[in-house]
Amino acid sequence: MSITEESASAFMAPDRPAFPPGFLWGTATSAYQVEGAVGQDGRGESIWDRFCATPGHIADGSSGVVACDHYNRWADDIELMRSLALGAYRFSIAWPRVMPTGVGEVNQSGLDFYDRLVDGLLAAGIQPFPTLYHWDLPQALEDRGGWPSRLIPEAFADYAEIVVARLGDRITRWGTINEPFVVANHGYLTGEHAPGRSSLADSLAASHHVLLAHGLALERIRAMSPAADVGITLNFTPAFRTSEAPAAVDRFQVSDDLENWWYVNPIAGLGYPVRTTARLAWDQAEVHADDLAIISQPIDYLGVNFYTRKLIGAVEGERHAAGPETAMGWEVHAESLGWLLRTLHARYAMKRYYITENGAAMPDTVRRDGRIADDDRIGYLRAHLGEIQACIADGVPIDGYFAWSLLDNFEWAHGYKYGFGIVEVEQPTLARIPKDSAYWYAAVARSGRLDAGDDR
Ligand code: FCB
Secondary structure, three states, X not given: OOHHHHHHHHHHOOOOOOOOOOOEEEEEOOHHHHOOOOOHHHOXXXXXXXXXXXXXXXXXXXXXXXXXXXHHHHHHHHHHHHHOOOOEEEEEOOHHHHOOOOXXXXXXXXXXHHHHHHHHHHHOOOEEEEEEEOOOOEXXXXXXXXXXXXXXXXXXXXXXXXXXXXXXXXXXXXXXXXXXXXXXXXXHOOOOOOOOOOOHHHHHHHHHHXXXXXXXXXXXXXXXXXXXXXXXXXXXXXXXXXXXXXXXXXXXXHHHHHHHHOOHXXXXXXXXXXXXXXXXXXXXXXXXXXXXXXXXXXXXXXXXXXXXXXXXXXXXXXXXXXXXXXXXXXXXXXXXXXXXXXXXXXXXXXXXXXXXEEOOOOOOOOEEOOEEOOHHHHHHHHHHHHHHHHHHXXXXXXXXXXXXXXXXXXXXXXXXXXXXXXXXXXXXXXXXXXXXXXXXHHHHHHHOOHHHHHHO
Protein backbone atom coordinates (compact mmCIF):
# COMPACT_ATOMS: atom_id res chain seq x y z
CA MET A 1 0.00 0.00 0.00
CA SER A 2 1.38 3.43 -0.85
CA ILE A 3 1.83 6.05 1.83
CA THR A 4 -1.08 8.06 0.45
CA GLU A 5 -3.43 5.08 0.33
CA GLU A 6 -2.44 4.13 3.86
CA SER A 7 -3.19 7.63 5.18
CA ALA A 8 -6.39 7.83 3.15
CA SER A 9 -7.77 4.62 4.60
CA ALA A 10 -7.10 5.90 8.10
CA PHE A 11 -9.27 8.96 7.44
CA MET A 12 -12.15 6.88 6.24
CA ALA A 13 -12.40 5.19 9.62
CA PRO A 14 -15.75 6.14 11.16
CA ASP A 15 -14.19 6.89 14.53
CA ARG A 16 -11.80 9.44 13.05
CA PRO A 17 -12.20 12.49 15.26
CA ALA A 18 -13.24 15.85 13.88
CA PHE A 19 -10.86 18.81 13.88
CA PRO A 20 -11.23 20.95 17.01
CA PRO A 21 -14.08 23.47 17.01
CA GLY A 22 -12.82 26.91 15.99
CA PHE A 23 -10.12 25.45 13.73
CA LEU A 24 -9.69 27.97 10.91
CA TRP A 25 -10.25 26.70 7.39
CA GLY A 26 -8.91 29.12 4.85
CA THR A 27 -7.07 29.70 1.63
CA ALA A 28 -4.09 31.93 0.93
CA THR A 29 -3.01 34.27 -1.86
CA SER A 30 -0.50 37.10 -2.16
CA ALA A 31 -0.86 40.56 -3.64
CA TYR A 32 1.48 40.37 -6.62
CA GLN A 33 0.28 36.89 -7.54
CA VAL A 34 -3.43 37.74 -7.75
CA GLU A 35 -4.19 41.46 -7.69
CA GLY A 36 -3.07 42.66 -11.13
CA ALA A 37 -4.05 46.33 -11.59
CA VAL A 38 -0.42 47.34 -11.20
CA GLY A 39 -1.02 50.80 -12.61
CA GLN A 40 -4.35 51.44 -10.93
CA ASP A 41 -5.14 54.04 -8.28
CA GLY A 42 -1.63 55.31 -7.65
CA ARG A 43 0.21 52.06 -6.90
CA GLY A 44 3.99 52.47 -7.11
CA GLU A 45 6.41 50.16 -8.89
CA SER A 46 7.52 47.00 -7.09
CA ILE A 47 10.66 44.94 -7.63
CA TRP A 48 8.48 42.29 -9.30
CA ASP A 49 7.22 44.76 -11.93
CA ARG A 50 10.81 45.61 -12.79
CA PHE A 51 12.04 42.00 -12.62
CA CYS A 52 9.26 40.67 -14.90
CA ALA A 53 9.97 43.37 -17.45
CA THR A 54 13.45 41.93 -18.09
CA PRO A 55 13.34 39.13 -20.69
CA GLY A 56 14.54 35.77 -19.42
CA HIS A 57 13.44 36.20 -15.82
CA ILE A 58 9.99 34.62 -16.09
CA ALA A 59 9.68 31.23 -17.82
CA ASP A 60 6.71 32.18 -20.00
CA GLY A 61 7.59 35.87 -20.30
CA SER A 62 4.52 36.82 -18.26
CA SER A 63 4.01 39.11 -15.26
CA GLY A 64 1.48 40.07 -12.61
CA VAL A 65 0.16 43.00 -14.64
CA VAL A 66 -3.27 41.38 -14.88
CA ALA A 67 -2.85 38.21 -12.77
CA CYS A 68 -6.33 37.24 -11.49
CA ASP A 69 -7.53 40.85 -11.43
CA HIS A 70 -8.42 40.27 -7.79
CA TYR A 71 -8.02 44.02 -7.25
CA ASN A 72 -11.21 44.56 -9.27
CA ARG A 73 -12.93 41.22 -8.70
CA TRP A 74 -12.47 41.05 -4.93
CA ALA A 75 -16.20 41.12 -4.20
CA ASP A 76 -16.82 38.09 -6.45
CA ASP A 77 -13.86 36.32 -4.89
CA ILE A 78 -15.27 36.88 -1.42
CA GLU A 79 -18.59 35.49 -2.59
CA LEU A 80 -16.71 32.48 -3.98
CA MET A 81 -15.00 31.88 -0.62
CA ARG A 82 -18.32 32.25 1.19
CA SER A 83 -19.94 29.72 -1.12
CA LEU A 84 -17.09 27.31 -0.31
CA ALA A 85 -17.69 27.72 3.45
CA LEU A 86 -14.21 29.11 4.02
CA GLY A 87 -13.80 30.81 7.36
CA ALA A 88 -10.57 32.73 6.82
CA TYR A 89 -8.58 34.39 4.04
CA ARG A 90 -4.84 34.95 4.17
CA PHE A 91 -3.87 37.68 1.72
CA SER A 92 -1.00 40.12 1.55
CA ILE A 93 -0.90 43.87 1.45
CA ALA A 94 1.14 45.44 -1.34
CA TRP A 95 3.56 47.92 0.21
CA PRO A 96 3.84 49.92 -3.08
CA ARG A 97 0.05 50.32 -3.17
CA VAL A 98 0.10 51.87 0.29
CA MET A 99 3.38 53.80 -0.11
CA PRO A 100 4.37 54.13 -3.77
CA THR A 101 8.03 54.82 -2.99
CA GLY A 102 8.13 52.82 0.24
CA VAL A 103 8.54 55.84 2.51
CA GLY A 104 6.85 59.19 2.98
CA GLU A 105 3.73 59.78 0.92
CA VAL A 106 0.77 57.49 1.70
CA ASN A 107 -1.58 56.51 -1.13
CA GLN A 108 -5.03 56.57 0.44
CA SER A 109 -6.62 54.82 -2.57
CA GLY A 110 -4.34 51.86 -1.97
CA LEU A 111 -5.40 51.66 1.66
CA ASP A 112 -9.04 52.05 0.56
CA PHE A 113 -8.76 48.79 -1.38
CA TYR A 114 -7.71 46.79 1.69
CA ASP A 115 -10.35 48.60 3.73
CA ARG A 116 -13.06 47.42 1.31
CA LEU A 117 -11.61 43.92 1.20
CA VAL A 118 -11.54 43.60 4.99
CA ASP A 119 -15.08 44.94 5.38
CA GLY A 120 -16.29 42.60 2.64
CA LEU A 121 -14.66 39.60 4.26
CA LEU A 122 -16.08 40.39 7.68
CA ALA A 123 -19.55 40.91 6.22
CA ALA A 124 -19.26 37.45 4.64
CA GLY A 125 -18.18 35.90 7.95
CA ILE A 126 -14.61 35.31 6.73
CA GLN A 127 -11.74 36.24 9.03
CA PRO A 128 -9.15 38.44 7.32
CA PHE A 129 -5.55 37.31 7.94
CA PRO A 130 -3.28 39.90 6.28
CA THR A 131 0.46 39.52 5.75
CA LEU A 132 2.35 42.80 5.48
CA TYR A 133 5.08 41.60 3.14
CA HIS A 134 4.88 38.89 0.51
CA TRP A 135 7.90 39.87 -1.62
CA ASP A 136 6.73 43.00 -3.46
CA LEU A 137 9.25 45.55 -2.20
CA PRO A 138 8.76 49.06 -3.58
CA GLN A 139 11.35 49.43 -6.38
CA ALA A 140 12.38 52.81 -4.92
CA LEU A 141 13.63 50.99 -1.81
CA GLU A 142 15.55 48.46 -3.89
CA ASP A 143 17.14 51.45 -5.61
CA ARG A 144 18.29 52.57 -2.17
CA GLY A 145 20.01 49.22 -1.49
CA GLY A 146 17.14 46.76 -1.00
CA TRP A 147 17.01 44.26 1.86
CA PRO A 148 20.82 44.21 2.35
CA SER A 149 20.38 47.81 3.60
CA ARG A 150 19.25 48.60 7.15
CA LEU A 151 17.05 51.35 5.76
CA ILE A 152 14.47 48.75 4.73
CA PRO A 153 13.57 47.29 8.17
CA GLU A 154 13.11 50.80 9.48
CA ALA A 155 10.91 51.79 6.55
CA PHE A 156 8.95 48.55 6.95
CA ALA A 157 8.09 49.36 10.56
CA ASP A 158 6.71 52.76 9.49
CA TYR A 159 4.69 51.11 6.72
CA ALA A 160 3.33 48.54 9.20
CA GLU A 161 2.20 51.35 11.47
CA ILE A 162 0.33 53.07 8.62
CA VAL A 163 -1.51 49.89 7.69
CA VAL A 164 -2.39 49.05 11.29
CA ALA A 165 -3.67 52.59 11.88
CA ARG A 166 -6.14 52.04 9.05
CA LEU A 167 -7.16 48.40 9.51
CA GLY A 168 -6.24 47.62 13.11
CA ASP A 169 -9.75 48.21 14.45
CA ARG A 170 -10.91 45.12 12.51
CA ILE A 171 -7.90 42.82 12.23
CA THR A 172 -7.29 40.30 14.99
CA ARG A 173 -4.41 38.37 13.35
CA TRP A 174 -1.42 39.89 11.58
CA GLY A 175 1.44 38.28 9.71
CA THR A 176 4.59 40.34 9.29
CA ILE A 177 6.68 38.65 6.59
CA ASN A 178 6.17 35.68 4.30
CA GLU A 179 9.13 33.30 3.95
CA PRO A 180 12.25 35.32 4.85
CA PHE A 181 14.38 32.48 3.42
CA VAL A 182 12.98 33.02 -0.05
CA VAL A 183 13.38 36.80 0.20
CA ALA A 184 17.08 36.51 1.09
CA ASN A 185 18.00 33.39 -0.86
CA HIS A 186 16.07 33.66 -4.12
CA GLY A 187 16.19 37.46 -4.26
CA TYR A 188 19.82 38.10 -3.28
CA LEU A 189 21.77 34.82 -3.61
CA THR A 190 20.47 32.73 -6.49
CA GLY A 191 18.84 35.67 -8.23
CA GLU A 192 15.91 33.57 -9.43
CA HIS A 193 13.47 36.02 -7.84
CA ALA A 194 13.29 39.80 -7.83
CA PRO A 195 15.44 41.80 -7.54
CA GLY A 196 17.66 39.13 -9.11
CA ARG A 197 20.90 39.81 -7.27
CA SER A 198 23.56 37.17 -6.54
CA SER A 199 25.88 37.77 -3.61
CA LEU A 200 26.33 35.70 -0.46
CA ALA A 201 27.20 38.79 1.58
CA ASP A 202 24.07 40.61 0.39
CA SER A 203 21.95 37.56 1.01
CA LEU A 204 23.18 37.18 4.59
CA ALA A 205 22.64 40.89 5.26
CA ALA A 206 19.16 40.60 3.77
CA SER A 207 18.38 37.58 5.93
CA HIS A 208 19.10 39.59 9.06
CA HIS A 209 17.26 42.70 7.92
CA VAL A 210 14.13 40.75 7.06
CA LEU A 211 14.07 39.37 10.59
CA LEU A 212 14.76 42.81 12.03
CA ALA A 213 11.88 44.18 9.97
CA HIS A 214 9.65 41.52 11.52
CA GLY A 215 10.77 42.45 15.04
CA LEU A 216 10.39 46.20 14.56
CA ALA A 217 6.95 45.80 12.99
CA LEU A 218 5.87 43.43 15.76
CA GLU A 219 6.66 46.15 18.34
CA ARG A 220 4.63 48.74 16.45
CA ILE A 221 1.66 46.42 15.94
CA ARG A 222 1.66 45.42 19.63
CA ALA A 223 1.74 49.07 20.69
CA MET A 224 -1.23 49.93 18.47
CA SER A 225 -3.28 46.72 18.68
CA PRO A 226 -2.38 45.00 21.94
CA ALA A 227 -5.14 42.41 21.61
CA ALA A 228 -4.20 41.28 18.10
CA ASP A 229 -2.21 38.11 17.48
CA VAL A 230 1.02 38.79 15.61
CA GLY A 231 3.26 36.21 13.99
CA ILE A 232 5.49 35.45 11.04
CA THR A 233 5.33 32.82 8.31
CA LEU A 234 8.42 30.71 7.66
CA ASN A 235 8.84 28.07 4.99
CA PHE A 236 10.28 24.69 5.87
CA THR A 237 11.59 21.97 3.58
CA PRO A 238 12.61 19.15 5.92
CA ALA A 239 15.97 17.90 4.72
CA PHE A 240 17.28 14.36 4.93
CA ARG A 241 20.81 13.25 4.12
CA THR A 242 21.28 10.32 1.77
CA SER A 243 25.01 9.72 2.18
CA GLU A 244 27.73 9.67 4.85
CA ALA A 245 30.29 11.26 2.52
CA PRO A 246 31.92 14.38 4.01
CA ALA A 247 30.67 16.47 1.08
CA ALA A 248 27.11 15.34 1.79
CA VAL A 249 27.45 16.13 5.48
CA ASP A 250 28.69 19.62 4.65
CA ARG A 251 26.03 20.32 1.99
CA PHE A 252 23.33 19.02 4.27
CA GLN A 253 24.36 21.20 7.19
CA VAL A 254 24.53 24.44 5.22
CA SER A 255 21.36 23.80 3.28
CA ASP A 256 19.34 22.57 6.29
CA ASP A 257 20.47 25.45 8.49
CA LEU A 258 19.85 28.15 5.89
CA GLU A 259 16.50 26.86 4.76
CA ASN A 260 15.01 25.45 7.95
CA TRP A 261 16.58 26.86 11.13
CA TRP A 262 18.17 30.20 10.19
CA TYR A 263 15.01 32.19 10.94
CA VAL A 264 13.17 30.24 13.60
CA ASN A 265 16.27 30.00 15.79
CA PRO A 266 16.77 33.77 16.29
CA ILE A 267 13.00 34.25 16.65
CA ALA A 268 13.09 31.70 19.45
CA GLY A 269 16.00 33.56 21.09
CA LEU A 270 18.70 31.07 20.05
CA GLY A 271 20.59 33.26 17.58
CA TYR A 272 21.81 32.22 14.13
CA PRO A 273 22.96 28.59 13.78
CA VAL A 274 26.60 28.80 14.90
CA ARG A 275 28.11 26.05 12.74
CA THR A 276 26.79 27.64 9.59
CA THR A 277 27.65 31.25 10.44
CA ALA A 278 31.22 29.97 10.90
CA ARG A 279 31.12 27.77 7.79
CA LEU A 280 30.02 30.78 5.70
CA ALA A 281 32.47 33.07 7.48
CA TRP A 282 29.69 35.56 8.18
CA ASP A 283 31.09 38.19 10.54
CA GLN A 284 27.56 39.43 11.45
CA ALA A 285 28.61 43.06 11.15
CA GLU A 286 24.95 43.86 10.38
CA VAL A 287 23.79 42.46 13.72
CA HIS A 288 23.69 45.48 16.05
CA ALA A 289 23.60 45.27 19.82
CA ASP A 290 19.84 45.04 20.42
CA ASP A 291 18.81 43.36 17.19
CA LEU A 292 18.53 39.80 18.47
CA ALA A 293 16.39 41.01 21.40
CA ILE A 294 14.09 42.83 18.97
CA ILE A 295 13.85 39.75 16.74
CA SER A 296 13.14 37.35 19.60
CA GLN A 297 10.18 39.15 21.12
CA PRO A 298 7.48 36.54 21.70
CA ILE A 299 5.17 35.86 18.79
CA ASP A 300 1.57 34.73 19.19
CA TYR A 301 1.83 32.10 16.48
CA LEU A 302 4.25 30.64 13.99
CA GLY A 303 2.98 30.40 10.43
CA VAL A 304 4.30 27.26 8.74
CA ASN A 305 4.48 26.89 4.96
CA PHE A 306 5.14 23.34 3.82
CA TYR A 307 5.17 21.82 0.34
CA THR A 308 7.79 19.08 0.11
CA ARG A 309 10.95 17.57 1.62
CA LYS A 310 14.49 17.56 0.30
CA LEU A 311 16.98 14.70 0.03
CA ILE A 312 20.59 15.84 0.11
CA GLY A 313 23.60 13.86 -1.07
CA ALA A 314 27.15 14.75 -1.93
CA VAL A 315 26.51 16.20 -5.37
CA GLU A 316 24.54 19.29 -6.34
CA GLY A 317 21.48 18.59 -8.51
CA GLU A 318 21.63 14.83 -7.89
CA ARG A 319 18.29 13.01 -8.41
CA HIS A 320 17.04 10.71 -5.68
CA ALA A 321 14.49 7.96 -6.11
CA ALA A 322 11.51 9.31 -4.26
CA GLY A 323 7.73 9.14 -4.13
CA PRO A 324 5.08 10.70 -6.38
CA GLU A 325 5.67 14.22 -7.63
CA THR A 326 3.56 17.27 -8.42
CA ALA A 327 3.57 18.93 -11.84
CA MET A 328 6.54 21.01 -10.66
CA GLY A 329 8.51 17.90 -9.73
CA TRP A 330 8.11 18.46 -5.98
CA GLU A 331 7.92 15.16 -4.14
CA VAL A 332 4.64 14.52 -2.32
CA HIS A 333 5.67 13.52 1.18
CA ALA A 334 3.03 14.30 3.78
CA GLU A 335 4.83 12.47 6.61
CA SER A 336 7.49 15.17 6.47
CA LEU A 337 4.87 17.72 7.51
CA GLY A 338 4.02 15.61 10.57
CA TRP A 339 7.74 15.25 11.33
CA LEU A 340 8.22 18.99 10.93
CA LEU A 341 5.36 20.05 13.21
CA ARG A 342 6.38 17.65 15.96
CA THR A 343 10.02 18.70 15.66
CA LEU A 344 9.20 22.41 15.72
CA HIS A 345 7.02 22.00 18.77
CA ALA A 346 9.57 19.84 20.60
CA ARG A 347 12.37 22.31 19.88
CA TYR A 348 10.66 25.67 20.17
CA ALA A 349 7.28 25.12 21.89
CA MET A 350 5.60 28.05 20.15
CA LYS A 351 2.23 29.14 21.55
CA ARG A 352 0.39 28.03 18.46
CA TYR A 353 0.84 27.24 14.79
CA TYR A 354 -1.08 27.92 11.63
CA ILE A 355 -0.32 26.06 8.44
CA THR A 356 -0.30 29.25 6.41
CA GLU A 357 0.42 27.52 3.07
CA ASN A 358 0.20 23.98 1.79
CA GLY A 359 -0.90 22.73 -1.59
CA ALA A 360 0.20 21.38 -4.94
CA ALA A 361 0.50 22.34 -8.58
CA MET A 362 -1.13 19.45 -10.41
CA PRO A 363 -1.68 18.99 -14.16
CA ASP A 364 -5.47 19.64 -13.92
CA THR A 365 -6.04 17.96 -17.26
CA VAL A 366 -8.68 15.40 -16.29
CA ARG A 367 -12.28 16.44 -16.95
CA ARG A 368 -15.21 14.36 -15.64
CA ASP A 369 -18.82 15.36 -16.37
CA GLY A 370 -17.54 18.80 -17.29
CA ARG A 371 -15.73 19.20 -13.97
CA ILE A 372 -12.01 19.55 -13.26
CA ALA A 373 -11.34 16.21 -11.59
CA ASP A 374 -8.19 16.98 -9.60
CA ASP A 375 -8.20 13.80 -7.52
CA ASP A 376 -4.42 14.12 -7.13
CA ARG A 377 -4.77 17.50 -5.41
CA ILE A 378 -7.53 16.11 -3.19
CA GLY A 379 -5.18 13.25 -2.26
CA TYR A 380 -2.44 15.74 -1.43
CA LEU A 381 -4.70 17.88 0.77
CA ARG A 382 -6.20 14.85 2.48
CA ALA A 383 -2.82 13.33 3.30
CA HIS A 384 -1.41 16.59 4.69
CA LEU A 385 -4.53 17.39 6.70
CA GLY A 386 -4.36 13.85 8.10
CA GLU A 387 -0.83 14.53 9.36
CA ILE A 388 -2.02 17.78 10.93
CA GLN A 389 -4.90 16.05 12.63
CA ALA A 390 -2.54 13.42 14.05
CA CYS A 391 -0.21 16.17 15.34
CA ILE A 392 -3.13 17.94 17.02
CA ALA A 393 -4.07 14.65 18.68
CA ASP A 394 -0.46 14.45 19.94
CA GLY A 395 -0.76 17.90 21.53
CA VAL A 396 0.74 20.22 18.91
CA PRO A 397 -1.43 23.37 19.08
CA ILE A 398 -2.36 23.91 15.44
CA ASP A 399 -5.25 26.33 15.03
CA GLY A 400 -5.82 26.59 11.30
CA TYR A 401 -4.96 25.58 7.76
CA PHE A 402 -4.70 27.70 4.62
CA ALA A 403 -4.70 25.88 1.32
CA TRP A 404 -2.36 27.43 -1.23
CA SER A 405 -4.08 28.71 -3.16
CA LEU A 406 -7.61 29.97 -3.59
CA LEU A 407 -6.87 30.71 -7.26
CA ASP A 408 -4.49 29.59 -9.97
CA ASN A 409 -2.16 32.57 -10.08
CA PHE A 410 1.19 34.06 -11.08
CA GLU A 411 3.75 31.56 -9.78
CA TRP A 412 6.74 33.91 -9.68
CA ALA A 413 9.60 32.86 -12.02
CA HIS A 414 7.39 30.08 -13.45
CA GLY A 415 4.75 32.52 -14.66
CA TYR A 416 1.35 30.89 -15.23
CA LYS A 417 2.60 27.44 -16.13
CA TYR A 418 1.66 25.83 -12.81
CA GLY A 419 -1.68 26.12 -11.04
CA PHE A 420 -1.90 25.63 -7.28
CA GLY A 421 -5.50 26.85 -7.09
CA ILE A 422 -8.46 24.89 -5.82
CA VAL A 423 -10.21 27.23 -8.25
CA GLU A 424 -9.12 27.52 -11.88
CA VAL A 425 -8.82 30.97 -13.40
CA GLU A 426 -9.81 30.49 -17.01
CA GLN A 427 -7.76 32.35 -19.64
CA PRO A 428 -8.41 34.84 -21.06
CA THR A 429 -11.82 35.43 -19.43
CA LEU A 430 -10.45 35.11 -15.87
CA ALA A 431 -13.66 33.26 -14.98
CA ARG A 432 -13.36 31.36 -11.69
CA ILE A 433 -14.10 27.63 -12.00
CA PRO A 434 -13.94 25.62 -8.77
CA LYS A 435 -12.08 22.34 -9.20
CA ASP A 436 -13.28 19.17 -7.46
CA SER A 437 -10.73 19.91 -4.72
CA ALA A 438 -12.62 23.13 -3.92
CA TYR A 439 -15.83 21.19 -3.32
CA TRP A 440 -13.94 18.54 -1.35
CA TYR A 441 -12.29 21.22 0.80
CA ALA A 442 -15.62 23.02 1.30
CA ALA A 443 -17.19 19.83 2.64
CA VAL A 444 -14.28 19.36 5.03
CA ALA A 445 -14.43 23.01 6.15
CA ARG A 446 -18.18 22.82 6.69
CA SER A 447 -18.01 19.70 8.84
CA GLY A 448 -14.50 19.76 10.30
CA ARG A 449 -14.15 16.14 9.16
CA LEU A 450 -11.88 14.76 6.47
CA ASP A 451 -14.23 11.93 5.55
CA ALA A 452 -16.98 14.47 4.79
CA GLY A 453 -14.94 15.55 1.79
CA ASP A 454 -15.10 12.05 0.35
CA ASP A 455 -18.79 11.60 1.16
CA ARG A 456 -19.81 14.86 -0.49
C1 FCB B 1 5.56 29.73 -1.53
C2 FCB B 1 5.11 31.17 -1.70
C3 FCB B 1 3.81 31.34 -2.45
C4 FCB B 1 3.68 30.36 -3.59
C5 FCB B 1 3.99 28.96 -3.14
C6 FCB B 1 3.84 27.91 -4.22
O1 FCB B 1 6.93 29.69 -1.37
O2 FCB B 1 4.98 31.77 -0.44
O3 FCB B 1 3.73 32.67 -2.85
O4 FCB B 1 4.46 30.75 -4.64
O5 FCB B 1 5.29 28.89 -2.62
